[in-house]
Amino acid sequence: xxxxxxxxxxxxxxxxxxxxxxxxxxxxxxxxxxxxxxxxxxxxxxxxxxxxxxxxxxxxxxxxxxxxxxxxxxxxxxxxxxxxxxxxxxxxxxxxxxxxxxxxxxxxxxxxxxxxxxxxxxxxxxxxxxxxxxxxxxxxxxxxxxxxxxxxxxxxxxxxxxxxxxxxxxxxxxxxxxxxxxxxxxxxxxxxxxxxxxxxxxxxxxxxxxxxxxxxxxxxxxxxxxxxxxxxxxxxxxxxxxxxxxxxxxxxxxxxxxxxxxxxxxxxxxxxxxxxxxxxxxxxxxxxxxxxxxxxxxxxxxxxxxxxxxxxxxxxxxxxxxxxxxxxxxxxxxxxxxxxxxxxxxxxxxxxxxxxxxxxxxxxxxxxxxxxxxxxxxxxxxxxxxxxxxxxxxxxxxxxxxxxxxxxxxxxxxxxxxxxx
Numbered sequence: 001x002x003x004x005x006x007x008x009x010x011x012x013x014x015x016x017x018x019x020x021x022x023x024x025x026x027x028x029x030x031x032x033x034x035x036x037x038x039x040x041x042x043x044x045x046x047x048x049x050x051x052x053x054x055x056x057x058x059x060x061x062x063x064x065x066x067x068x069x070x071x072x073x074x075x076x077x078x079x080x081x082x083x084x085x086x087x088x089x090x091x092x093x094x095x096x097x098x099x100x101x102x103x104x105x106x107x108x109x110x111x112x113x114x115x116x117x118x119x120x121x122x123x124x125x126x127x128x129x130x131x132x133x134x135x136x137x138x139x140x141x142x143x144x145x146x147x148x149x150x151x152x153x154x155x156x157x158x159x160x161x162x163x164x165x166x167x168x169x170x171x172x173x174x175x176x177x178x179x180x181x182x183x184x185x186x187x188x189x190x191x192x193x194x195x196x197x198x199x200x201x202x203x204x205x206x207x208x209x210x211x212x213x214x215x216x217x218x219x220x221x222x223x224x225x226x227x228x229x230x231x232x233x234x235x236x237x238x239x240x241x242x243x244x245x246x247x248x249x250x251x252x253x254x255x256x257x258x259x260x261x262x263x264x265x266x267x268x269x270x271x272x273x274x275x276x277x278x279x280x281x282x283x284x285x286x287x288x289x290x291x292x293x294x295x296x297x298x299x300x301x302x303x304x305x306x307x308x309x310x311x312x313x314x315x316x317x318x319x320x321x322x323x324x325x326x327x328x329x330x331x332x333x334x335x336x337x338x339x340x341x342x343x344x345x346x347x348x349x350x351x352x353x354x355x356x357x358x359x360x361x362x363x364x365x366x367x368x369x370x371x372x373x374x375x376x377x378x379x380x381x382x383x384x385x386x387x388x389x390x391x392x393x394x395x396x397x398x399x400x401x402x403x404x405x406x407x408x409x410x411x412x413x414x415x416x417x418x419x420x421x
């Protein structure tokens with residue numbers, strides 16, 4: 001259920017562990033009128049000063065990737081940088097999660113900004129890899145969030161309300177958001193909305209907003225077969241379940257380019273889809289699938305059950321409820337698009353009309369509880385191949401100029417949202 005929380009409650013600056021997080025108050029905004037807002041020009045001036053250091057910070061994080069749930073060093077870097085900027089910091093939230101709280105000098109709303117810190121594990125790298133690596137841009141996400149915190153800390157005399165920065169572990173495992181939520185981070189900070197960026201296959205300097213769309217969730221099934229021909233039956237059933245798919249994983253750069261074009265096409269081929277992976281192992285079929293819209297889960301489950309039951313003695317199980325899709329509220333995404341066009345100049349915004357079929361995000365769990373935005377930050381360098389800007393590919397090499405672009409955009413946007421504009 002989406003709702004807006006209106007009471008403000010602030011984190012302490014004490015270090016905590018996941019077993020005993022110390023929540024409390026850490027100050028309040030000054031009373032009085034709203035005053036002058038944070039101006040985009042002031043944000044841009046601070047970004048220009050900070051950008052070289054932010055690039056070096058990203059390179060340091062990039063060189064020390066940590067798998068989901070193992071982000072100890074990265075969390076230490078984040079906590080150090082936030083404390084140096086004057087934020088109240090709590091560590092050990094939902095594992096290695098870090099929460100930083102920045103109070104503006106003027107009254108206003110409480111807004112969260114989230115960044116994920118973990119690297120891609122070897123098995124999730126396209127084609128496989130020898131070790132975890134930052135091939136999804138989480139090093140850039142973390143750096144942008146630190147940049148936003150530093151910029152707004154320097155401008156806190158003009159800043160309204162409170163900004164809560166959530167540095168999340170274990171996004172690649174779809175576990176970190178739930179862990180931080182279960183630790184009470186949303187209730188204790190009383191954030192009213194939440195925002196995030198993710199690196200995307202768009203030219204550097206551009207953003208892709210997702211009004212009414214986002215990324216699909218995921219569901220799983222297990223089918224067991226019996227009898228002497230069970231292995232052969234499993235292979236046949238896997239092929240039949242795989243045929244439920246309406247879209248195939250991209251195999252070539254041209255396929256990737258086509259998919260990026262399709263998500264920008266109104267009522268295009270990806271407006272509705274089912275993406276299925278079915279694998280036969282001896283007498284068992286393991287199924288993983290995504291669909292859009294998420295209401296189709298019931299339909300696909302029924303199809304899987306129907307196909308499985310055509311084999312005598314088959315047993316079907318679904319381990320749990322489907323992981324929810326991330327659906328971005330339309331009003332918030334459109335408000336962000338207007339803000340970016342107004343403050344950054346030109347036309348820096350692309351609007352997506354579909355979801356990428358083969359990617360998911362546990363940011364969905366935050367948006368199930370409070371409104372917000374999730375926006376793709378273009379990281380494609382001029383002339384770069386599509387695989388250099390599409391997450392999880394081994395040659396993923398984002399343009400570092402996207403860091404400054406992201407900080408400019410999100411610092412201005414978050415400052416506006418704390419004013420209630």
